[in-house]
Amino acid sequence: MENKRGKGLSFAKRIYMPRIIGLGIGCISVFAALYPLQMPLWIWALLLFNGFIWPHVAYQLSTRATFPYHAERRNLLYDSLLGGFWVATMQFTPLTTVTIISMMAMNNVAAGGYRLFVRGILAQFGGVLLSWLLFGAAFTTTVTQIQVYACLPMLTLYPLAVGMVCYQLAIKLSEHKRALSALSRTDSLTGLLNHGSWKDLLHIKFHLCQQQQIQATIALIDIDHFKAINDTYGHIVGDSVLRKLSAELKRNLRESDLAGRYGGDEFCVILPDMPLEQAREVMERLRHVFSNYRNPNVPQLQVSLSIGLATYQPTFEDAASWLNEADKALYTAKKTGRNKINIAMNEPFAESALALPA
Numbered sequence: 001m002e003n004k005r006g007k008g009l010s011f012a013k014r015i016y017m018p019r020i021i022g023l024g025i026g027c028i029s030v031f032a033a034l035y036p037l038q039m040p041l042w043i044w045a046l047l048l049f050n051g052f053i054w055p056h057v058a059y060q061l062s063t064r065a066t067f068p069y070h071a072e073r074r075n076l077l078y079d080s081l082l083g084g085f086w087v088a089t090m091q092f093t094p095l096t097t098v099t100i101i102s103m104m105a106m107n108n109v110a111a112g113g114y115r116l117f118v119r120g121i122l123a124q125f126g127g128v129l130l131s132w133l134l135f136g137a138a139f140t141t142t143v144t145q146i147q148v149y150a151c152l153p154m155l156t157l158y159p160l161a162v163g164m165v166c167y168q169l170a171i172k173l174s175e176h177k178r179a180l181s182a183l184s185r186t187d188s189l190t191g192l193l194n195h196g197s198w199k200d201l202l203h204i205k206f207h208l209c210q211q212q213q214i215q216a217t218i219a220l221i222d223i224d225h226f227k228a229i230n231d232t233y234g235h236i237v238g239d240s241v242l243r244k245l246s247a248e249l250k251r252n253l254r255e256s257d258l259a260g261r262y263g264g265d266e267f268c269v270i271l272p273d274m275p276l277e278q279a280r281e282v283m284e285r286l287r288h289v290f291s292n293y294r295n296p297n298v299p300q301l302q303v304s305l306s307i308g309l310a311t312y313q314p315t316f317e318d319a320a321s322w323l324n325e326a327d328k329a330l331y332t333a334k335k336t337g338r339n340k341i342n343i344a345m346n347e348p349f350a351e352s353a354l355a356l357p358a
Contacts, residue, residue, distance in 0.1 A: 008068030012059060014169065015072055015111060018161045019055040019079070022103060025153040027051025029099055032150035033090035043089065050082050076111055080104055080120040084127025091138040099151045103158050110162055187261040189239060190246035198260030198268055199319075205258075205270050206319035209312040217279035218326040219269040220308045221245070221286075224338040226265035233298050241303055244293055252286050268326075276311045276343065283307045283341050291339070304339035306330060311344075 027047055034043070058075040065071035083104045087097045101124070108120035185197035193201070202218070209216050223229075223241060230238040245267060249259045258270040271279045287305045295301045308330025316322045325344040333342035 008065075008070070008072065009063060011111075012062035012068050012072045014165050015062075015076070016055065016059045018107070018158070018165055019058065021161045022107065022154075022158045023051050023055055023079075025157055026100060026103070029096050029147070029150045029154050030086045030090060032144070032147045033093040033096040035146075036144070037090065039089075047086075050086075054078075054082075073112060073116065076108060076116065077119060077123045080108065080123035081127040081130075084124030085131045086127075087124070088128040088131035088137075089135060091140040093140055093143065093147060095143045095151050096147055099154050103154060106159070106162060110166060190242055190261050192246050192249065192267070193258060193260030195260065195263055198258065198262065198270075199323075201258050201260075202270060202323060203319045205272055206312070206316070206322060208272075210314075213314075214273055215275050215311065217271040217274050217276055217309055217311045218322060219271065219279065219283050220262070220323075220326045220330040221267040221269065221283075222306045222330055222334060223265040224304045224306055224334075229301070229303070233295075233301060237295060237298055237301065240295060241293075241301075245290060245305075248286055248289055252282060252289070276309065279309055279311070280341060280343070283309065287339070287341060306333040306338045307341045308333055309341060309343045 027050065030047060030051075034047070058072075058078070062068045062072040062075060083100050087100055090096060104120060104124070105117060108116045112119075185193060187194045205216055208214065223245065226238065226241070229241060242261075242265070246259070246261070249267065249269065253259055253269065253271075256272055257274075258272075260268050262268040271282065274282075287307060290303060290305050293303050308326045308328070310322060310326035310329055312322060313325075316325075329342045329344040333340050336342070
């Protein structure tokens, strides 16, 4: 309910300013067409109300309604009804009639598409019938110079106002699209790339390494005994550990590095244009910093990381082969005592895995 109301209020706010501009300058066009005719005083009062007071009344009716969106669509039909009324009352003066009808059609299409356009035409026809009942059917084919000048603001300013509203809406939609795209690629708990997005980028980086013969390293990171942390201290503490690791990754990595949550307690990093030795130093710094992590609510908790590293090799057939080497290195690190960095067996530094005393 609140979501629908919020969207309706946004819709009413978008219509508000174009209605002020459109009816205000439209009033000038209608006045120029009615001036030669003998009209009762109440017609002039109605014209002033429609041109300068109704936009604010319509906005209040929409914003105070339980369903602002539906209320605003009704207001648009009232606009069309009065537009048809003025067209018939000024005896279908050609230029002014075409100006008002076309501007209202544009407004209805922009606000509600084909359905509102058709309903707007029916409302305009109702306004024509109302005018004929009051004043009779009459037509004029003459166009005065004053009427031409009076229509110019409507033909220039109102399309500009509608165009600005459509442009602002397009910008907002583009922002929402980017936000949704980012959300679809991001792990909600850690703010890092999710499993699927990271693997997609891994394939891209693999092909870049193939084509340009550049260096890159994959790091797979596992939080040691994470299940025991959840079982002993609860998932809230476990989640805080995951968030801490993601924060340390963001703090220690470059902007060009790609970090993601691979699944559960396992994280993954692509380090492009980085040789193995430098990648090992980065991961050792991360492992050391994380080993000093203390949860203020659970001071006895100690956390360590096991990390597997694998650099790109021209012999890899695909990205999965590269990832598999890093996974093997991580498996070895976990099986040989944890809290260490292990390098894939096909690397020249594989025998110099680093470790801190447990």
